Amino acid sequence: MTQTIACLGAGRMGRGIALVFAYAGHPVALVDFKPREAADFDRLQAEARTEITETLTMMARFGMFEAALVPTIATRVTVVPEVGAPEALGAADVVFEGFPEVPELKREALARAEALMKPDAILASTTSTILVDDLSPALARPEQFLNAHWLNPAFLVPLVELSPGKATAPEVTAQLSALLEATGKVPVTCAAAPGYMIPRIQQVAMNEAARMVEEGVASAEDLEKAIRYGFSFRFSVLGLLEFIDWGGGDILYYASEYLSKALDNPRYEAPQVIRDNMDAGHIGLKTRQGFLNYEGMDVAAYREAKLRALAERLKAEDLMRPPVA
Structure with a gap:
């Protein structure tokens, strides 16, 4: 209408x-x-x-x-x-x-x-x-x-x-x-919360990228390549929470524990919901329950569909090369 x-x-x-x-x-x-x-x-x-x-x-x-x-x-x-x-x-x-x-x-x-x-x-x-x-x-x-x-x-x-x-x-x-x-x-x-969803996530990511340049972790040029061909590449196909489930919430938890200690900064600690999901055995695809519910899903077909989408992104970036015969 x-x-x-x-x-x-x-x-x-x-x-x-x-x-x-x-x-x-x-x-x-x-x-x-x-x-x-x-x-x-x-x-x-x-x-x-x-x-x-x-x-x-x-x-x-x-x-x-x-x-x-x-x-x-x-x-x-x-x-x-x-x-x-x-x-x-x-x-x-x-x-x-x-x-x-x-x-x-x-x-x-x-x-x-x-x-x-x-x-x-x-x-x-x-x-x-x-x-x-x-x-x-x-x-x-x-x-x-x-x-x-x-x-x-x-x-x-x-x-x-x-x-x-x-x-x-x-x-x-x-x-x-x-x-x-x-x-x-x-x-x-979304609820009436400062930053909504995307601006709140973007704010963290953009500030962290700027901080890494400031700290000399990488040049702006290399960081941009890393974001475009790694971070953005995967997240053009998988959502952030979906990606946690894909790899496993337990992986995120242990990586966060290490990073927060190595960088001596609590901002890298995993939130309580990650610990709660681990305690409940809801770590993602492996248990068919994480942030999302995978019960009754053909997980093999789901994985293949996501990988196919990544392959299409590879083609779109003109980065797909033929195999060496």
Whole structure:
């Protein structure tokens, strides 16, 4: 079912989200929610329309669709000045707020937007850092509000992290999740916790990579190769928890024990859940229970499918070599 979408803020995030929904056939209003002189808005509008068309043209070059469809998709996005916000927001079924990561700015923008929206419309912030319950007090209808964290570039990365607040109605989360799935996205729901899921994991990994360069463990160039052809290579096929199960939670536990002592730093210690799983005999594939449940699964076929996927990644990286006869 076609729904009307509005993106609050005509910056990079708003444009990326607009592309996703326009591509999926929905009309989108890209609302510039700031007062501007007419000439300044005209420049912003031209810039946004140019970027949208250029991005769609690039996607067509990637083979995602026929280039002839670029104008059709692009015309589904309308760039609206502040004066047009009441009409655009009043017609929207879902509004995504994309203001800078400043709580006061977001609260003000969200409250202004909500006052112009239909009572049953969904309002979602795209914040990557601010908890939903730190923003919802500014709203009269917090049950219609949640966070929807998109990963850049929004028009390519499938994942969207949904974080409902204490007051968010369960059916609102379900409705937004269904809408995102219909556009080809992969929504996941997480508790209102700092860093959500991906930013929290990324923060640790990025800081650790920077720290290793700082400590002289490896050059930036070699570290990047290690990440691309080792870390990222495997985790393009296996999830982090799946990988723990693949090798065994006991392996992670003992490796963590050694590393935390060798580096004299408790941040490398295994969390209590790893010890609890070991005590319960849930160490992964070997016991058919770990973080995930493998009961009733053809484990040999599962392993082969994952290894086949890694072989395909090898081909994609042009690293597969023929055997020596």
